[in-house]
Amino acid sequence: MQKDISPAVHITSQTPLMPAIRSWEIYLQDQGKSPYTIKAFLGDLNLLASSLPPDKPVGSITIKDLNYFLNWLQTGRGVPCSPKSLARRITSIKAFFRWLQQSGRILVDPAEKVVQQSVISPLPVVLTKDEQEKVIQVADAYRTAKKPDARAATLLRLLLATGIKKGECLAVNVNHIDLQAPGGPILFVRYASPSNRYKERKIALPAEWVECYQEYTSQYQPRDVVFPWSPRRLEYLLEDLGEEAGIEKHLSFDMCRWTSVLRDWQSGMEHDQIRQKLGISKIQWREISMKLRQLSAQQA
Numbered sequence: 001m002q003k004d005i006s007p008a009v010h011i012t013s014q015t016p017l018m019p020a021i022r023s024w025e026i027y028l029q030d031q032g033k034s035p036y037t038i039k040a041f042l043g044d045l046n047l048l049a050s051s052l053p054p055d056k057p058v059g060s061i062t063i064k065d066l067n068y069f070l071n072w073l074q075t076g077r078g079v080p081c082s083p084k085s086l087a088r089r090i091t092s093i094k095a096f097f098r099w100l101q102q103s104g105r106i107l108v109d110p111a112e113k114v115v116q117q118s119v120i121s122p123l124p125v126v127l128t129k130d131e132q133e134k135v136i137q138v139a140d141a142y143r144t145a146k147k148p149d150a151r152a153a154t155l156l157r158l159l160l161a162t163g164i165k166k167g168e169c170l171a172v173n174v175n176h177i178d179l180q181a182p183g184g185p186i187l188f189v190r191y192a193s194p195s196n197r198y199k200e201r202k203i204a205l206p207a208e209w210v211e212c213y214q215e216y217t218s219q220y221q222p223r224d225v226v227f228p229w230s231p232r233r234l235e236y237l238l239e240d241l242g243e244e245a246g247i248e249k250h251l252s253f254d255m256c257r258w259t260s261v262l263r264d265w266q267s268g269m270e271h272d273q274i275r276q277k278l279g280i281s282k283i284q285w286r287e288i289s290m291k292l293r294q295l296s297a298q299q300a
Contacts (some may be wrong), residue, residue, distance in 0.1 A: 011105045013059025017049045020058045020105070024096055032193020034167055044092035047073075058100060063110045066093060070114070090116055123291055124258040125249055128299065132160065132259060134245040143215060150215035152237055155227060157209045159256035162187055163264070163278055164203070166253035170234075172226045177205070177213070185210050189279060199279040258295075265292045266299075 011020050021042065028038045051069050052061070073081045073089065081089075094111045101109040127135065139153035159169065168189050176188040185205040191197060205213075227234060235252065242251030249255065257278075264274050275285045 011058070011100070011103070013106050014057045015059075015105070016055050017045075017052060017058055017061070018054070020100065021045045021049060021096070024099060027099065032191075032195045036167065040088065041092045041095065044089040045096055047089070048093060059106045061097075061110050063113055066111055066114050087116070090114060123294055123298075125255055126262050126295060126299075127247070127249070127251075127255065127259045131245070131247050131249070134247065135241050135251060136160075138241050138245045140212075143212065148215070148219065150212050150219060151227075152241055153212050154209070154216040155234060155237065156241060156256070157206075157212055158187075159253060160260050160263075161206050161209050162189075162203045163257045163260035164189060165257060166231060166234075168279075169253065170225070170227065170231060173224055174217075174222055174226055177226070179205075179210060201276060201279050203277055261288075262292060262295050262299075266296055 011023055024045070025038060025042055028041065033041075048066075048069055051072060052065065070086070070090065073086060094114065094116070097106070097109045097111040100106045101112075135156060136153070139156045142149045142152050155169075158164070158172075164172075164187075171190070171192075172187070173190075176190055177185070178188070179185045183204075185207075187203045187205055189199070189201050189203065191199055222228060238251045238253065238256070242249060261274060261278060264277065265271075271285075271289060275282070275288075278285075278288070280288065
């Protein structure tokens, strides 16, 4: 049997930056990182590459080069760089050079002493209880239209009931939904990559959603993926619901997730249960719980 070859095996300290970045992309894919994470990381590294000579070897890049690049992002590029974007770009740079150093491709990690920016992002936008009821009413109206269509209501109600992320929603398969589970209907949130198995979980499904889902499956008869449309098509669907409901906010997957978790928080659900429902670590929960506390106070 042929052994797996590391994406870093052909890299040396004399390899130019762009080929090294392409090898890192392969490595990230092999590790099961999400397409969104990979796209963000590559965008950050390609930006770094554009600021350096094209033939500059990875082994010759210094902390001075990196600090110059980060300073350019903030003051010399002419394009605003938010604290959150800057923090992510530093994270990308650190992860890339750490990989090169740990793989034995470079002797010294030039990003090791780059100061990481700790940023708490702004409070997310959520639906008020009144706005939530309005979008649900609009979605449910399609179920009783001349040509009944339960798709919008099934998507919206699933997001508001479970708080799952866009990527998780797109990956939901019909066999991830168990309507006959002993304790009541549940959703299995699953991941293909073993590296993300710790995010897998079971979430209870309310009876109202089950009824809606049964209408939906009767109409669309999904065979594998529950929502077999592109991410952008489903985003448009949510946006249209918000507009029809007369809501000025931009209804999105992320807004539904935060609205869902805020309702759980306000209902008195045990905090560790909320954390587990979201599939996040205890470290991530620190910032999220702080934001939930602030959002709850705003809506009080």
